[in-house]
Amino acid sequence: MTRLPTLSATEVLSDRLLLRKAHGADREGLIELFTDPEVRAYLGGPRPRSDVEQYLDAVGTANATSKPGSYVIADSATDRLLGTLMLDRRSAERPGHVTEDGEELELSYVLRRSAWGAGLAFEAATVALRAAADELPDQPVLVVTQTANERSLKLAARLGFRHGSTFEEFGAEQTLATARLSSFKA
Numbered sequence: 391m392t393r394l395p396t397l398s399a400t401e402v403l404s405d406r407l408l409l410r411k412a413h414g415a416d417r418e419g420l421i422e423l424f425t426d427p428e429v430r431a432y433l434g435g436p437r438p439r440s441d442v443e444q445y446l447d448a449v450g451t452a453n454a455t456s457k458p459g460s461y462v463i464a465d466s467a468t469d470r471l472l473g474t475l476m477l478d479r480r481s482a483e484r485p486g487h488v489t490e491d492g493e494e495l496e497l498s499y500v501l502r503r504s505a506w507g508a509g510l511a512f513e514a515a516t517v518a519l520r521a522a523a524d525e526l527p528d529q530p531v532l533v534v535t536q537t538a539n540e541r542s543l544k545l546a547a548r549l550g551f552r553h554g555s556t557f558e559e560f561g562a563e564q565t566l567a568t569a570r571l572s573s574f575k576a
């Protein structure tokens with residue numbers, strides 16, 4: 391099956407942030423995102439550092455965000471990695487959909503612990519969704535997050551996503567929230 395499109399831009403700029411593709415200097419930041427117990431609390435727990443290193447060696451750090459719609463969130467002044475953002479397609483085989491065929495756009499975000507509490511995930515998501523709304527036809531966008539992940543649910547609500555449904559996946563209750571892509575147009 392041909393993959394449905396997502397945001398095609400390789401760079402998106404906002405006031406404080408640059409969404410860009412990964413490069414070699416992001417390695418330590420990416421390792422932290424996968425190994426920090428607080429960051430990974432609702433993402434299946436921290437991964438062993440050696441596994442993450444092996445993974446980055448195998449794919450190459452610069453290829454970690456090679457998929458369309460996948461970005462490093464960097465500080466626009468220093469270029470330091472603050473997190474990652476993905477606007478991907480939610481596979482029809484997984485639970486949690488709002489259309490019959492599935493494959494909806496799905497937004498996900500991860501920030502380093504030191505970058506929480508400054509509105510940076512909100513800013514990154516807003517600019518990515520705005521760019522996607524300028525490029526793609528109107529359609530639903532999903533955020534799916536563990537129901538226990540209050541920060542993520544608060545962010546989704548602030549972005550304008552509305553509660554859709556709950557279901558079980560990965561042994562935990564997930565909450566699906568949804569918004570129309572066109573609502574993010576500038």
Ligand SMILES: CC(C)(COP(=O)(O)OP(=O)(O)OC[C@H]1O[C@@H](n2cnc3c(N)ncnc32)[C@H](O)[C@@H]1OP(=O)(O)O)[C@@H](O)C(=O)NCCC(=O)NCCS
Pocket residue numbers: 428429430432433497498499500501502505506507508509510511512513534535539541542545548
């Ligand atoms: C989910 C996650 C990205 C949210 O990060 P966040 O910093 O709380 O989110 P926001 O960017 O919306 O920032 C909101 C906070 O910044 C504060 N803030 C400060 N300056 C701000 C500004 N200029 N604009 C907006 N908010 C601002 C807000 O008051 C709010 O603080 P509060 O939560 O203490 O009330 C982060 O907790 C995370 O990385 N979690 C682990 C990964 C994860 O579980 N991801 C979900 C998978 S989809």
